[in-house]
Amino acid sequence: MNATNPAPGKHVVATDFDGGEGILVDLNTKKYYQLNETAMLVWRGLESGKSTHEIAVDITSNYEVELDRATLSVERIVDNFQTYKLLSAE
Amino acid sequence: MALNTISRGWLPVDAVVVEGRPGLWWMDMSGVSLAEPFFQQTVDRAKAENNRGELFTEFDVLLQLEKLLDSVSPTGFIFHSSRCGSTLLANACRAIDGSIVLSEANGIDKLVARFVTDAPEGSVKESLYSVFLRGVVHALGQRRIGNERHLFVKFAACSFAQIHRIRRIWPHVPCVFLYRDPIETIVSNLVEVPPWLIDKDRRILASIIGATPAAVAGMQLEELCARTIGGLYSLAQRVANDKCLLLNYNQLSLPIISNVLSFFNVNPSAEEMKSIERMIGLYSKEVSATRPFVADSESKEQTASKLVREMAAKWASEAYRQLEQKRLERS
Numbered sequence: 001m002n003a004t005n006p007a008p009g010k011h012v013v014a015t016d017f018d019g020g021e022g023i024l025v026d027l028n029t030k031k032y033y034q035l036n037e038t039a040m041l042v043w044r045g046l047e048s049g050k051s052t053h054e055i056a057v058d059i060t061s062n063y064e065v066e067l068d069r070a071t072l073s074v075e076r077i078v079d080n081f082q083t084y085k086l087l088s089a090e
Numbered sequence: 091m092a093l094n095t096i097s098r099g100w101l102p103v104d105a106v107v108v109e110g111r112p113g114l115w116w117m118d119m120s121g122v123s124l125a126e127p128f129f130q131q132t133v134d135r136a137k138a139e140n141n142r143g144e145l146f147t148e149f150d151v152l153l154q155l156e157k158l159l160d161s162v163s164p165t166g167f168i169f170h171s172s173r174c175g176s177t178l179l180a181n182a183c184r185a186i187d188g189s190i191v192l193s194e195a196n197g198i199d200k201l202v203a204r205f206v207t208d209a210p211e212g213s214v215k216e217s218l219y220s221v222f223l224r225g226v227v228h229a230l231g232q233r234r235i236g237n238e239r240h241l242f243v244k245f246a247a248c249s250f251a252q253i254h255r256i257r258r259i260w261p262h263v264p265c266v267f268l269y270r271d272p273i274e275t276i277v278s279n280l281v282e283v284p285p286w287l288i289d290k291d292r293r294i295l296a297s298i299i300g301a302t303p304a305a306v307a308g309m310q311l312e313e314l315c316a317r318t319i320g321g322l323y324s325l326a327q328r329v330a331n332d333k334c335l336l337l338n339y340n341q342l343s344l345p346i347i348s349n350v351l352s353f354f355n356v357n358p359s360a361e362e363m364k365s366i367e368r369m370i371g372l373y374s375k376e377v378s379a380t381r382p383f384v385a386d387s388e389s390k391e392q393t394a395s396k397l398v399r400e401m402a403a404k405w406a407s408e409a410y411r412q413l414e415q416k417r418l419e420r421s
Contacts, residue, residue, distance in 0.1 A: 023153070025153055030150060032214070034214045034218075
């Protein structure tokens with residue numbers, strides 16, 4: 001695990017729903033976020049300590065998508081998590 | 091911190107709104123068996139017994155508890171069109187060793203109602219309420235003794251209208267839909283009017299019968315009841331499949347109840363079947379379980395008013411006929 005990997009905040013609870021989708025709740029703000037399948041994959045990847053690159057590689061093995069595009073997608077999703085203060089740097 | 095307080099034994103006894111915040115009302119139900127025919131009767135008993143702890147939380151607690159509580163997954167769901175033997179079936183499930191029966195628990199049915207009042211199809215809130223519903227069933231189905239193996243949920247009659255959303259959460263849980271002759275059902279509901287038929291929030295019934303809340307408010311109870319059960323019959327006719335068993339009140343007997351339990355993948359012992367046999371001879375909704383059951387189909391047919399017959403014929407009889415046809419085709 002890379003020491004600079006973003007990690008899910010301890011104030012956030014994730015739950016799976018409807019196959020691969022999920023819901024996040026920020027316990028500090030009481031805000032809820034609905035995640036699509038890809039965003040949930042990213043969240044679960046971060047939970048298990050993976051880097052954005054590793055998560056992107058995982059995505060390419062599950063979906064027909066090039067690594068460059070998967071990486072961009074993962075970074076965009078992680079940026080969103082950061083914007084909403086759902087992550088804590090570890 | 092609410093999560094620390096809600097240790098094993100606390101149950102969400104109601105879905106409420108406190109100071110504008112929607113959430114759950116919890117009660118310390120440690121040591122309280124869910125023995126009564128209805129969940130609320132158990133809650134009332136527990137409240138009367140002594141000063142139990144109570145607490146309000148917002149819904150997010152459910153998501154945290156899902157990861158903490160050891161719970162039983164649902165074994166079977168009981169749906170019904172009101173006054174048609176569903177309480178007897180729930181009581182029969184309760185006779186099974188290691189079973190938890192949640193009979194019309196407010197926390198469950200009020201969350202189901204929110205699909206209608208607060209969560210348009212496809213909205214984020216629809217997903218949220220689905221997760222909360224799963225969470226409240228998980229919390230109510232927690233192992234409080236340790237030997238619990240089966241979890242049966244009997245929903246309120248109107249909740250059946252949300253079967254598609256409930257199935258989306260639990261696609262593999264078998265369910266049974268109980269129903270009864272429309273005239274008998276309407277007469278029973280008029281003799282003792284249930285809260286759902288006079289609910290001031292008319293949106294639930296409006297969604298079932300396909301009318302506006304204002305139109306519902308102006309309807310006589312005979313028409314409203316007939317249209318509601320007609321709507322539930324039609325829906326049952328559409329959704330019945332290998333995972334959804336149809337059961338008419340007039341079929342209820344020990345062998346049929348045994349079949350339903352088998353359908354739920356439960357095999358009762360001889361002793362449990364004896365308990366169920368005793369239940370069949372008793373009025374199912376009474377807490378004391380001492381009042382003998384008296385068959386009343388004939389008297390209900392005889393006492394039905396002209397208006398009841400008209401409304402049943404106009405709004406429910408054809409749907410009932412089709413439902414019966416489907417049940418017979420499938421048997």
